[in-house]
Amino acid sequence: MTTLEVRDLVKDYTLRSGLRRSTLRAADRVSFTLVPGRTVALVGESGSGKSTVARMIARLEKPSSGSITALGPDGRRVSGRAYRHHVQMVFQDPFASLNPFHTIEHHLIRPLRLHGRAAGRAQTRRLAGELLERVNLTPAADFARRRPHELSGGQRQRVAIARALAPGAQVVIADEPVSMLDVSIRLGVLNLLARLQREENLAVLYITHDLATARHFSDDILVMYRGRVVESGPADEVILSPRHPYTRLLASAAPDPEARGRSLEPMPAAAEPAGPLPPTGPGCRFRDRCPSAMPVCSRTPADHPVGPDHYAACWLHAESGRETSGAVAKAGPGGKAGAEDNSGAGRAG
Ligand SMILES: Nc1ncnc2c1ncn2[C@@H]1O[C@H](COP(=O)(O)OP(=O)(O)OP(=O)(O)O)[C@@H](O)[C@H]1O
Ligand SMILES: [Mg+2]
Structure with a gap:
């Protein structure tokens, strides 16, 4: 089975407005690992x-x-x-x-053929029928000859899931x-994915805005804010003890x-959507909205351990304000390294 390792992934987009150019860092050193039999939810606004x-x-x-590496059971890349077959x-x-x-x-036949999973016409059609049955589109022969507009939205999404399975997927990214x-x-479609x-x-990455389904359908949760993973850990931990x-x-x-009642303290309603903070550069990206912001937040926080396999990239959880931002905190779901201040200005003193 295939494991997917994502390490320090960065994506910069160049934005042009007239003659001016700026850089938007849409993903900033994102790291996680997807392992067979587990679902990781990626949540964020x-x-x-x-x-x-x-x-x-x-x-x-x-x-x-940064890097994205798929590793087979023998540890080979x-x-x-x-x-493309596996992911x-x-x-x-x-x-x-x-x-x-x-x-x-x-x-369904196209990916089965392209990825060499079926030989003759009859076998390919049989495999396509089996895929339809696996996603509960039965009688399969009836669905097989319909066109997309003859299906409901939910049925179409089941076809999309069957198509993902056709080439022998081992890692599924569900956005x-x-x-x-x-x-x-x-719920029916999510239950199908879970089955x-x-x-x-x-190995599944489940991307969603919805914390309730993230908690129910995943083992671990990554919380993303303005390109950075700010918290990661076991699903219940992250939702019930954020x-x-x-x-x-x-x-x-x-x-x-349940999640609401257990959140540690009420958040002020004043927290507004993201304002014009520089899109790259050092510092916690939440600091302009954060009710607990401190001067130290102008430096990039590392991933601080806050529980078993649970990390928060927040100075509130640094052992002391003197901790250097380059300190390495071990792994969230899958061994991610601690954040480093890319400006070099992150040395606390
Ligand atoms: N091709 C692009 N060129 C420039 N900016 C982009 C491009 N694609 C995405 N962005 C910007 O990158 C940021 C992240 O976008 P992304 O689509 O990854 O967000 P998202 O978390 O998936 O949001 P949503 O929940 O709305 O789907 C946004 O500010 C978006 O405007
Ligand atoms: Mg999106």
Whole structure:
């Protein structure tokens, strides 16, 4: 089974406004590991960089720096064509991701053939039928000959999931897979993903705005804010005992009453959406919204341990204000290194 290691991933976009150019760091030294049989949720508000990370993993975009490595069970690197077989995406919009002119069967046969999983025509069609059954689109023969517009949104997303499985996916990146679906059918699609994850021992990255489903459907949670992972840890820990002020803000606004009730202290309602903080440069990116901001927050915090396998990139959890920002804190879900101040101005004194 394939493990995916993401290390210090950075994506800079150049923004042009007239003659002026600036850089937006959409992902800033993001690190995590996806292992078979486990789901990691990536949560954060709109624009925090979640899809940027997903697109780099799917090889739709090149990282500015950092690495993404898929490792097979023998510890060998999975690359090239094999990477594209093993690492599959499920996108938010099942309408846009299926071609309206082709039948459902065609959508499945193509990846089965391209990735060499089926030989003859009859075998390919049989495998396509099996895939439809696996995602509960039965009778499979009936769904196979329909076109996308003859399916509901939820059924289309099931086809997208079957298509991800077709080439033998081992790592699935699901970028808001249910946010465009009617609320009443979301749970069914998430339960399907969870079942397939167990049956196929998949490594899953589940990207969402929704803390309740992140908690329910994932083992670990990464909280992203303006390109940085600010908190990571076991799902229940992060939602019920959030330690980063930004996670607390998310949890206090969440519809999950249990998470709300357990958040450590109420957040002031004043926390506004992100303002014009420089898009790169040192310092905690939440400091302009943070009710606990301190002078030291102009330096980049490291990932401080706040519980078993639980880390928060926040000076509130530094052992002392004298800790250097270059200090290395060990791993969140998967061994990420502590943050370093990229300006070199992060030496506390
Ligand atoms: N091609 C691009 N060129 C310039 N900026 C971009 C590009 N793609 C994304 N961005 C910017 O990068 C930031 C992160 O975008 P991204 O789509 O990763 O956010 P997200 O967390 O997925 O948000 P959402 O929850 O709304 O899907 C945003 O500020 C976005 O405007
Ligand atoms: Mg997105």
